[in-house]
Amino acid sequence: MVNGIERPLDLLNASKxxxxxxxxxxxxxxVGTLLAFDIHINIVLDNAKEMDNGQAKKNIGLTFLRGDTIIYISPASTSLK
Amino acid sequence: MVNGIERPLDLLNASKxxxxxxxxxxxxxxVGTLLAFDIHINIVLDNAKEMDNGQAKKNIGLTFLRGDTIIYISPASTSLK
Amino acid sequence: MVNGIERPLDLLNASKxxxxxxxxxxxxxxVGTLLAFDIHINIVLDNAKEMDNGQAKKNIGLTFLRGDTIIYISPASTSLK
Amino acid sequence: MVNGIERPLDLLNASKxxxxxxxxxxxxxxVGTLLAFDIHINIVLDNAKEMDNGQAKKNIGLTFLRGDTIIYISPASTSLK
Amino acid sequence: MVNGIERPLDLLNASKxxxxxxxxxxxxxxVGTLLAFDIHINIVLDNAKEMDNGQAKKNIGLTFLRGDTIIYISPASTSLK
Amino acid sequence: MVNGIERPLDLLNASKxxxxxxxxxxxxxxVGTLLAFDIHINIVLDNAKEMDNGQAKKNIGLTFLRGDTIIYISPASTSLK
Amino acid sequence: MVNGIERPLDLLNASKxxxxxxxxxxxxxxVGTLLAFDIHINIVLDNAKEMDNGQAKKNIGLTFLRGDTIIYISPASTSLK
Incomplete structure (x- = not known):
């Protein structure tokens, strides 16, 4: 997934x-499935779960997250490398 | 509702x-009925209720919420999946 | 008042x-009478009262409020529905 | 002073x-005399006094206040209505 | 110094x-001598001293201050009126 | 690496x-490998590790970091000079 | 160094x-050597040291600092005047 990341948004695009x-x-x-994002880093997640110490605490389903509150976004498949 | 979400605002549009x-x-x-939103994520809710641990604490009726203070917006029907 | 709210500012306009x-x-x-607003959600209230647990704590009369500090604006007549 | 307030800045203009x-x-x-303001709500006060519970704590004279830190501006003559 | 203050930046200009x-x-x-400012209210002070309860705590000499962190700027000669 | 740094982003470019x-x-x-950045200082790190007192606490792999939350970015090879 | 400071960025330029x-x-x-800055007051320092009560606590070498987090920048040679 690293190949082809020229700009930061390329990673978000590759993570859709x-x-x-x-x-x-x-x-x-x-944690959730990334459906969409825009240049403000507003995103839509499907099957979103609010996590607490690595455990799902609350299902919030489909959700719109404002970019302003986001620190980082990481494809889950890469976090166990 | 997932189909057709290309951009984050598509979810808000589908939630009107x-x-x-x-x-x-x-x-x-x-919790309330989404009546309107704009690109700043300012929204209008009808029948808005301020919640406290999943219980309605206060009815505030029709209300204008500034986007700047919002973390996420989730259609209620998807949160129990 | 719900009819005709296409954009968030329509509610503020209907609340003048x-x-x-x-x-x-x-x-x-x-709590106060909404006299004016702009796209930054700067507003002017007349007969503004600072509230404390639903009681008027202090009369500040005519006042200019910067939009930046506002969370929500709700027409008082709708909050008891 | 209420008459003629179409936009929020009209109140500041009427308060000069x-x-x-x-x-x-x-x-x-x-508390001070409003001499000037701009669209960022930067203001200049003359005879500015820093207040503490309604008492003047410190005279700072002529002062430039950045709009970014302001919550509200109220003409003093209206606050005792 | 009050005469001629039409806009907030006029006070900063008069305080150079x-x-x-x-x-x-x-x-x-x-406390320091105002050498320069711009529209972001970034300023340069000469002979700047960090104050603690009205006493100079630390000399930082010539310094660039970002406007974003500033609440107010007051010409020292007016603060004892 | 110091040569050729005319503008702040030149350092980020040299650190790719x-x-x-x-x-x-x-x-x-x-700590991680800098893959990409933009003018908002949004960045992408590969093999990112969240650090705690100089020790890797958590591997988050490939990650998008919003510029808004960043204080500083330093090429690791220079920090032991 | 005071001569020729017309605008705040002139001081940063003179401090390169x-x-x-x-x-x-x-x-x-x-504390570090100023190599570069831009209009957002993003800066690059060489031989940067994180300070604690006037003592170097940690060498971070060459570093990019986001302007958004900066309060002031002062040429070290002027702080002992």
């Missing part, structure tokens, strides 16, 4: 349809 | 007239 | 001359 | 040369 | 070469 | 493909 | 290649 881990300011963390 | 859960910074949470 | 409840960041709350 | 109460984020409060 | 008191967010306070 | 230390607001720290 | 003290929000402080 895949599971991502999203870290928000204030310690909130979500 | 439906009940949504809105999480604000600082732990405030609202 | 009416009493609104304004929630600010940091728990401040005001 | 008059005493205003300025509430800042973080509980600071000033 | 004079001693000013600069209050920052988070209680930091500086 | 190299290991960098990224300090975020709120004490979070990451 | 010289040692500067950089104060960040949240009490972090750096």
């Amino acid at each position: 349809g895949k599971e991502v881990l999203v870290q928000l300011k204030g310690e909130k963390q979500f | 007239g439906k009940e949504v859960l809105v999480q604000l910074k600082g732990e405030k949470q609202f | 001359g009416k009493e609104v409840l304004v929630q600010l960041k940091g728990e401040k709350q005001f | 040369g008059k005493e205003v109460l300025v509430q800042l984020k973080g509980e600071k409060q000033f | 070469g004079k001693e000013v008191l600069v209050q920052l967010k988070g209680e930091k306070q500086f | 493909g190299k290991e960098v230390l990224v300090q975020l607001k709120g004490e979070k720290q990451f | 290649g010289k040692e500067v003290l950089v104060q960040l929000k949240g009490e972090k402080q750096f």
Whole structure:
């Protein structure tokens, strides 16, 4: 997945349809399937779960997340390398 | 509802007239019917209720919410999947 | 009042001359008559009262509120539905 | 003073040369004569006094206040209505 | 110095070469000679001193201050009126 | 690496493909290989590790970091000079 | 160095290649040689050291600092005047 990442948004584009881990300011963390994003890093996740210490705490399903609150977005498949 | 979401605002558009859960910074949470939104993610909710641990704490009726304070917006019908 | 709200600012427009409840960041709350607003959600209230647990704590009369500090604006007549 | 307020800045314009109460984020409060303002709500006060519970705590004279830190500006003459 | 202040930046312009008191967010306070400013309210002070309860705590000499952190700027000569 | 740094982004450009230390607001720290950045200082790191007192605490693999939360970015090879 | 400072960025320009003290929000402080800056006050320091009460705590070498977190930048040679 590393090949072809010229600009930061290329990683988000390559992650569409895949599971991502999203870290928000204030310690909130979500896991879900990345459906869409825009240049403000607003994103839509499907099957979003709010996480607590690696455990799903709450299912929030389909959700719109404002980019302003996001610290990082990581494709889940890469986090165990 | 997942089909046809190309951009994040598509989810908000598909949620018009439906009940949504809105999480604000600082732990405030609202449930209400999404009537309108703009590119700043300013929204209008009808029958808005301020929630406390999943219980309606206060009815605030029709309300304008500034996008700046919003963390996520989720259509309520998807949160129990 | 719900009819005709296509965009969030339509609610503010429909609330001109009416009493609104304004929630600010940091728990401040005001009630007053909405006289004017702009696209930054700067507003002018007449007969503004700073509220404390639903009681008027302090009369500040005519006042200019910067949009940046506002969380929500709700027409008072709808909050008891 | 209510007549003729079409836009929020009209109130600031009508308050030029008059005493205003300025509430800042973080509980600071000033009273002074409004000399000038701009669209960022940067303002200049003359005879500015930093207030503490309604008492003048410190005279800071002529002062430039950045709009970014302002919550509200209220003409002092209207606050006792 | 009040005469001729039409816009907030006029006060900063009139204060060039004079001693000013600069209050920052988070209680930091500086006294120094205002050499320059721009529309972002970035400023340069000469002979800047960080103040603590009205006493010079630390000399930082010539310094560039980012406007973003500034609450107010007051010409020192006016603060004892 | 110092030669040829005319503008701040030149350092980020010279650090592509190299290991960098990224300090975020709120004490979070990451080490990883810088793959991409943009003018908002959004970056992509490969083999990113969240650090705790100089020790890798958690592997998050490939990750997109929003510029808004970044304090500094330092090429790791220079930090032991 | 005071002569010729018409605009705030003139001081940064005059400080290129010289040692500067950089104060960040949240009490972090750096000393290093200023190599580059831009209009967002993003800067690059060489031989940057994180300071703790005037003592070097940690060498971070060559580093990119985002302007957003900076309170002030002062040429070190002027701080002992």
